[in-house]
Structure formats: C-alpha cells, structure tokens
Amino acid sequence: MPLPKPPEDSGYSPSHADELARAHGASEADLASAKAFGEELSLHHAWGLPFNGYANAAGYGYVQEPTLAVAQDGWDSHEAFEKLSSGAQIAVVYHSLERGHDIDRESARNFLKHEHGIIIHGNQPY
Numbered sequence: 001m002p003l004p005k006p007p008e009d010s011g012y013s014p015s016h017a018d019e020l021a022r023a024h025g026a027s028e029a030d031l032a033s034a035k036a037f038g039e040e041l042s043l044h045h046a047w048g049l050p051f052n053g054y055a056n057a058a059g060y061g062y063v064q065e066p067t068l069a070v071a072q073d074g075w076d077s078h079e080a081f082e083k084l085s086s087g088a089q090i091a092v093v094y095h096s097l098e099r100g101h102d103i104d105r106e107s108a109r110n111f112l113k114h115e116h117g118i119i120i121h122g123n124q125p126y
Contacts (some may be wrong), residue, residue: 017098021091024118030087037084037092044071051077052093054107054114090116 018031026034041047046069055065069078081089089111096108097120112118 014095014098017094018091020094021087024087024090024116026087026091030085031091033084033088034091034095037080037088038095040075040080041077044073044075044077046071046075046077047096049077050107051081052089052096052107052111053078053081054110056106 018026021031021034041051049069049071050065051069053065053069055068067078069081070076081092084092093108093111097105109120112120
C-alpha cells in the first residue's frame with residue numbers, strides 16, 4: 001500500500017489555525033505541543049489517518065474508531081494524540097482542517113463537534 005500523499009494547501013495558513021485554537025483556549029505551550037505532534041504526523045506519514053479517533057465507517061457516517069490510526073511503520077497516532085492536552089488537541093485538529101486530506105477535514109469536524117461542541121459546516125470557512 002503506498003504512503004499517503006503530502007497534504008496540499010487549502011488556502012488557510014497555520015497562523016489562522018493557531019488563532020482559532022487560541023480562541024478556544026489553547027495556550028502557547030499547547031501550540032508548541034501541537035506543532036511537535038504535527039511534525040510526528042509528517043514523520044510517520046500519518047496526516048491522512050484519523051488520529052483524533054473519528055473515521056468514516058464504510059458509509060455509516062463518522063464513528064469513533066481509533067484502531068484505524070496506526071501508521072504503516074506501527075506508530076499509533078491516536079494513542080499519541082490522546083496524550084496531548086485538550087488545548088493541544090484542539091490546535092492539532094484546527095491544523096488538520098488547513099491540510100489537504102478530506103479525512104483530516106471530516107474527522108476534524110466530528111472531533112470538534114462531539115468532543116468540544118464546536119460546529120463547523122462543510123460549506124463554510126472555519
């Protein structure tokens with residue numbers, strides 16, 4: 001199975017994602033942790049995995065399914081994500097919205113909605 005393609009630019013900047021995360025309580029330490037986690041995701045080619053736990057269940061809608069977040073090299077991105085503070089998790093998820101993988105965007109929306117009550121509709125900018 002080939003590795004996921006690197007993410008494409010969605011038109012939003014990382015600083016915009018940081019602003020949104022700060023607006024929902026992320027501290028500068030959280031943003032630093034989120035950046036380090038993002039580097040780990042890149043290192044393990046895991047940006048396209050549902051690291052926040054939400055995945056499309058074969059047409060049944062998005063469900064929490066963390067077992068799909070294991071990278072090809074064996075790194076468990078969901079386990080690592082769970083160890084982050086809440087603010088760092090929010091920051092990582094906002095950064096995944098600016099990435100180019102649909103799984104990132106859709107799982108991010110579900111994570112924000114179900115874990116933090118933040119609603120982002122697919123047809124509006126976050």
